[in-house]
Amino acid sequence: MDLTADTAALADATAEATRLLAPRYTEPVLAGLLLHATADGLTLAGNDRERAVSLSCAAIAHTEGTVLVPAKPLAETLRALEDPAVRLVVEGSQLAVRVPGARFALPLLDRDLHPGAGAPATDPVAEVDAIALATALRTVAGTAAKDDSLPMFTGVRMHGDGTLLRLVGSDRYRMATASLPMRGTAPFDVLVPAGLLGELAKLAGGTVRLHTAPNRFGASWGSVHVSTAVLDGGFLSPDAIQTSTVDTTLRIDAGALAAAVRRIGLYTDAGGVLELAVADGEIRLSGANQRSGEATEHVKADVSGGRTSPSFQVRYLLDALRPFTGQEVSLGIQPGMRATIVSAVDPGDVNITYYVMPMRAPGR
Incomplete structure (x- = not known):
């Protein structure tokens, strides 16, 4: 793989993908980011078997290909660069990050041990305004428990009925609810990990499309798509x-x-x-x-x-x-x-x- 990209755009895309991936991993290879270069540009993807993210970035591919590299070091390296353009090229068992006068090399991880980019997005079941959703999530996701010993309290219940999206979060000592307008095609009721929704509130823009599949929930905006396994949350309700x-x-x-x-x-x-x-x-x-x-x-x-x-x-x-x-x-x-x-x-x-x-x- 060999490509050239705008440094700022690639740094932003890599940072966004890294923030949307889970902060802790059971296997080092799951901390990797898949880079797939084609004539259409560059796709970045990550998957820890529970959470999956993919997004695209403009790039000129001199040689098409796919590599898996450590996500956080790549994001930090790109963020530190001041040159307007950067070149990523595979050199032996490393991915070289090149700018005039400097070279940084990241190890290539074993793609065969990685679960891949994950399943493609399902058709959206709802659309909401990103600003309104972020306003609601900043409060509701903030009330969810941070203690993984009670996973059912670490999520936000999201219930859509076609015209209204209702959110509920609680850590047993407090509860927050929010409702906001939505445009929906099918009802849904899922409990989504609050950590992911907190990052979504910071990063999403424009219109956010919500996706559901058996035991999964997804959100997409622009070229970004993130999905996660859902929790069991039928009990979480303000009616209690x-x-x-x-x-x-x-x-x-x-x-x-x-x-x-x-x-x-x-x-x-x-x-x-x-x-x-x-x-x-x-x-x-x-x-x-x-x-x-x-x-x-x-x-x-x-x-x-x-x-x-x-x-x-x-x-x-x-x-x-x-x-x-x-x-x-x-x-x-x-x-x-x-x-x-x-x-x-x-x-x-x-x-x-x-x-x-x-x-x-x-x-x-």
């Missing part, structure tokens, strides 16, 4: 959370509340728990720590219903408020240890709801 016992509702500026929470958080104990006490026309946030002292701050709010004093972990409450920056939010507080429901007073096309569990206050 009781919301009929809200007895106190607050309307408050999300930014003002978040700023106060951050300040009071400086005075909380090691668990980072603060108390939110509801009064007439305001709420009072308080925290105490034997070493740093104590703090209290009052924030104006429209209050309806009863009076209550739930406690929350600072980090979780800030995460719940972050999607609503610049908006007025409604906090539906339920008695006891039931979830508090956070939503925008005037939601847009992307309608997000966040459920955050209260914590037991220190000393109670």
Whole structure:
């Protein structure tokens, strides 16, 4: 294989492919990237038997061919180059990366041990706007668990009914849901690993096409296609959370509340728990720590219903408020240890709801 390509374009394509591949591998060969050069350009593909990605990049192929090379070193080398054009050429058992005055050589990996580029994309079952999808995923995927010991909580449930895409994520202590418009041809309901969706939210542009196949889910935009094995997620549903016992509702500026929470958080104990006490026309946030002292701050709010004093972990409450920056939010507080429901007073096309569990206050 021998080709010449624009350095910046090839660096971007390689970096995108590397980010969409899984960060950990059971076999070194799965960390490789397949480069397939033809008269039509260059195709980059990776496959770790669960996640597969492919995309194309413009290139002039002097000699057509396919090689497998370590993905991360190739991406880092291309990113470090400043020359406008780069040449990739097979030299013995290495792939040489050449620019005027410099040569970098990567080992060729055994293609026979690699699972290949993966199955081609199925026809899309839905299309969504990339910006709207990214807005929803930044919140919903962020609530999924990071602990692989409970894999069912490491995914985002995606349910499409033809006109609306609904997303649900939870780590057992909080849950976020979002809905956004979609154009669909067939209903689907899958649990997709949140790690991949988090990268998709950062990289996708234009219109994102969603694909489903038995036990797999895929997304594509431009020349990029990524697919993954799905998880078992029929249990993950906001219907499992009781919301009929809200007895106190607050309307408050999300930014003002978040700023106060951050300040009071400086005075909380090691668990980072603060108390939110509801009064007439305001709420009072308080925290105490034997070493740093104590703090209290009052924030104006429209209050309806009863009076209550739930406690929350600072980090979780800030995460719940972050999607609503610049908006007025409604906090539906339920008695006891039931979830508090956070939503925008005037939601847009992307309608997000966040459920955050209260914590037991220190000393109670």
